[in-house]
Amino acid sequence: MSDRSDELRRQRDVLRGHLAWLEREIAEEAARHPEGALPEPPPRLVQPHSSVTASDADRDAEAILAEFRRSAPAVESQTKRGCILYFALAIVILAALGGAFVFFYAKARR
Numbered sequence: 001m002s003d004r005s006d007e008l009r010r011q012r013d014v015l016r017g018h019l020a021w022l023e024r025e026i027a028e029e030a031a032r033h034p035e036g037a038l039p040e041p042p043p044r045l046v047q048p049h050s051s052v053t054a055s056d057a058d059r060d061a062e063a064i065l066a067e068f069r070r071s072a073p074a075v076e077s078q079t080k081r082g083c084i085l086y087f088a089l090a091i092v093i094l095a096a097l098g099g100a101f102v103f104f105y106a107k108a109r110r
Helices: 002-032 054-068 072-109
Strands: none
Touching: none
């Protein structure tokens, strides 16, 4: 039980130190900026009123999505074709590297 109370006391001391630091920072800031010389807060952003209704926005969004929408089989076949192409390219590169290794190894042994 004393370990827990020791830990709680240590945490309380840490918090007191932090609060003292905050008080020093506030005092320094107050000394830098007297009451009347505080910087102006940034202007508030006002959202413009829009005449577009939610249904108009939904229709526009659907039109944009329809322009780029493709059927699942078309995407699947393109993906499969790309994978096969990359696999074939990797095999060709591997064969070329193997052939070059054999060629240069045989040339070096002569």
